Amino acid sequence: MNISIFGLGYVGAVSLACLARDGNTVIGVDIDPVKLQLIMDGRSPVIEEGMPELMAAMAASGRVQVTQDVQQAVNQTEVSFICVGTPSQANGSQDQTAVLRLAEQLGKALASKSTHHTIVFRSTLLPGTVEGKLKTLLEQHSDKKDGVDFDICFQPEFLREGSSIKDYDNPPFTIVGANTERAHQQMQRLFGHLPGQYHKTDVKTAETVKYFCNIFHALKITFANEVARLCEGLAVDPFKVMDLVCADKQLNISTAYLKPGFAFGGSCLPKDLRAMQYVAKQADIQIPMLGHVLSSNHIHLQQACKKILALGCRQIGMIGLSFKSGTDDLRESPLVDLAEYLIGKGMQLSIYDPEVNLSRLLGANKKYIEESIPHIGQLMSEDVAAVLANNSVIILGLNDKALVEQVLAGLTAEHTLVDLVHLKQPEQVKGKYIGMCW
Ligand SMILES: NC(=O)c1ccc[n+]([C@@H]2O[C@H](COP(=O)([O-])OP(=O)(O)OC[C@H]3O[C@@H](n4cnc5c(N)ncnc54)[C@H](O)[C@@H]3O)[C@@H](O)[C@H]2O)c1
Known part of the structure; x- marks a missing residue:
């Protein structure tokens, strides 16, 4: 397939190298000329295991090009992946400046393209952004219709820095939010061979899942660390405790208790939470997350x-x-x-x-x-x-x-x-x- 990738940071650069390795022709687009030059020279714009060798091989393969010209990238390809950054602003809100600006440019480029195009957003985006803001910008600037002249998808990225090529090849699953079967077929051609199930869903669910995967990771790390602080206070080895907690695959490391429903209660959970909160209070141990479970x-x-x-x-x-x-x-x-x-x-x-x-x-x-x-x-x-x-x-x-x-x-x-x-x-x-x- 002919693919363009916008934003050549960790996500975009690794995707570019892996998609080219898998036989696709890829054009990389970035506003940073230094990154484009590095790729032209067969060097990786990000420090990642395996990337220097892969980038060198891909530059030599002739399947990788770079440009700053959005129109050219759209004209020469059938699918565009959007991997620009979406960092936090000072007040915690998501800075969408790059992706909004790019949607406008992509819309203008689509206006003069005669063949169908698919735009796949891979940047982490707040639920509703793709269909609320980006689709509107694309339609306004192209004077074309989503689902008719072009398709938009959201495919969350699950790679982790430090092991990104391995994660690209072994994702836990592939999730694609799209509104047309045509877009799903294209995505399955590109990612259907990967291990892990391919899940078709709607765009907003796909945007949301990415957030709750990351938040769940943060929650688990914080849980283990609060357990460790309590264990230290109780003079118990936190590793022995957490190893045994994780050995239970029926109730602990499982889908048990992960379905939305009514509040919990009963003769054990509230009482045991309260008792540990009291232990923490007596020993001056801060456990803000566990301490707020009952109030939540x-x-x-x-x-x-x-x-x-x-x-x-x-x-x-x-x-x-x-x-x-x-x-x-x-x-x-x-x-x-x-x-x-x-x-x-x-x-x-x-x-x-x-x-x-x-x-x-x-x-x-x-x-x-x-x-x-x-x-x-x-x-x-x-x-x-x-x-x-x-x-x-x-x-x-x-x-x-x-x-x-x-x-x-x-x-x-x-x-x-x-x-x-x-x-x-x-x-x-x-x-x-x-x-x-x-
Ligand atoms: N880094 C990760 O491990 C990871 C994993 C999963 C998802 N994500 C998400 O993927 C997105 C990208 O993350 P990253 O770490 O690769 O970001 P990054 O900051 O490393 O790279 C973003 C790139 O986009 C470029 N860019 C900005 N505006 C542009 C424009 N208009 N046109 C073309 N390029 C433009 C920047 O120059 C930069 O090279 C973010 O939304 C992030 O939350 C990141």
């Missing part, structure tokens, strides 16, 4: 409360009270907190929870309900149909399959369902549907 969880609960209050309905049915499906344990259940908050705001609740009802019958949870939450115990109903019939707003707090089926079957067009568990098929809800944060 509380904010999540507040978000559900706000959404429910905004409905302006005083009669509310709650399906679920225990802290998760399959248990009658009410200790630190976020659904109990939610119920208490709503009662405090003057709502009239009726609550159905099959496990809690059963344990009340057997007497197991009777004492806890009577002594700790008598005001909530009185609101329990033994009849799901009655809860649905007497309330137009229903909060679904448990995702037990049989229970969900029972609730969905009983809903009417008059109901509003507030979904805290993320129903697989929300379109099955007969009335109005409100997700927790989806």
